[in-house]
Amino acid sequence: MEQTNLPLRRRGLPRGSLVFGGFLKAVKSHWQLYLLIAPVLVYFIVFQYLPMYGVQIAFKDFIGSRGIWGSPWVDWKHFERFFESFFFERLLWNTISISFYELAVGFPIPILLALLVNEVRSNRFKRFVQTVTYAPHFLSTVVLVGMIIIFLSPATGFVNKFITLFGGEPIYFMTEPGWFKSIYIFSGVWQQMGWSSIIYLAALTGIDPHLHEAARVDGASRLRRIWHINLPGIRPTIMILLILNIGSLMSVGFEKVYLLQNSLNREVSDVFSTYVYRSGILGSQYSFSAAVGLFNSIVNFILLLTVNRIVRKLNQASLW
Template sequence: MANLAEVATEATIPHTRKRRRFHSLRSHWDLYLLMVPGILYFIIYKYVPMWGIVIAFQNYSVFSGISGSEWVGLQHFKTMFGNSDFYKIFTNTLLISIYKLLWGFPGPIILAIMLNEIRNMLYKRSIQTLVYLPHFLSWIIVGGIMVNVLSPSSGIVNQLLTMLGFEPIYFLTSPDWFRSILVASDIWKEVGWGAIIYLAAIAGIDPQLYEAAIMDGANKFRQILHITLPAMMGVIVILFLLRLGHVLDVGFEQIFILYNPLVYDVADVIETYVYRVGIQQAKFSFTTAVGLFKAVIGLLLVMMANRGAKKLGQEGIW
């Protein structure tokens, strides 16, 4: 009899779950309705276009379409790995991305901590507005600013160098300076916007923790080291994992606007290569294979970093 009762109980569990789900859907229909635009966005613009990945394994023809184009298997991937230019472009992409990660990722964290220590609210809000503003400028505008500021004849930087007795430097045509300019301009444009999430994380810290630290004699540096940073660590890990997923996305607009043939050796990256070969030369299948390779690398990095974060005691993405 006990076994029959257990079987009957297990049989009713799925029906109970279904009723709860229906009740939840009925009770919170307005919240589910708010999810619809976001779900449609990802379906239409993220998942449906994934069907186009198949052209990486075809000799795609615009006139034949995806269904009528010839299948060639891994031929484009073999061509990609056998192309010496691809390794140079991949190296450039990786180096620029690593530089931006090493110098750009800590920037918003440091800025958020510094802003949090400002006690004058008017001064704090003024600084926040100034550092947020560049994010809303397009790279066309930022590129124009960089060209004017770094101009060898009329730029303020070279004018200062001339006053100090140095020769003018052609920054945007110098392979030695170009990557540094890319990293510095990217940090200047995005550091304020990136600090918003960290400021929100800091705002959630219990003030009593700081009061207890002060009672124990901890100075500002100790408070930041033992209270602020540990409280931000969960957000830092999640944003770092998300950043790794785009580790090979170095910013097409920025590089396309600033680079020129004199710095191709250090500035030509996967995104500009895909544009030049895929769009201008109409090699759609080959550049789709390059893009698929980049996406797979990003996915693997995220999976590895997420596993490492969990081993270190952090939550990770999933």
């Protein structure tokens, strides 16, 4: 912990001046540290906090020649326009339904995988499973989506070859809106399940072997030990990741959705991030798109705070 200047405080100096004086002294004796971190601070000010300042254009009609500061205030005009627009409900529904689907499928699978891998007794086989399942994590989104499109092609993809082999009709996966979410979720599972299981595997190695020893003496089966020892053992990890996941329910990442998107599936694939990109960057409606983005960020932030508070009340692990 940090050193406090206790003797000085006892002399009855006002606290404020003492803190400030101590700070100046620290800067003087450790100026090199402040010099080191200065470029980092500049980065955060310019590329993180300046945009937060610039987000005020969401409440203005941005006019390029007058700049952010000089553009006229319009209060909630852009928000109102967005909430009343046809897109609002659609984006909200798509974003939330994709997130929940992903949470329901993509969240438990890595936990399950970690529990299974943890039970493997041969170290070589364990390493083999890990090497294989981690590999897709390193593919880029462009390559992943490229592979999806090739494999799911109605005429030439192997998935449809397989379906027709068993007498089925080829499915137009990419243009049939009904398939979009499943493709999005299950390709994510394919790519990330191994990688996401690492953190649970790490937590599993931290479980006291004596617990297993004792349970074995009491005649508990492997399944029962997984259920009563391993699962509770990694519960804090699960809870933290669950908080993070729920906290981002309203943010579906841009990269993969955008690449999977086409004009035929847009009614189910359009989410906040792709809409902001389309209307803002492509359509140059800066103020309106900034408002949409800000709405999204704020809802996310509130969600995260709320979930964290609830979990802390339930006396589990929490983020802070």
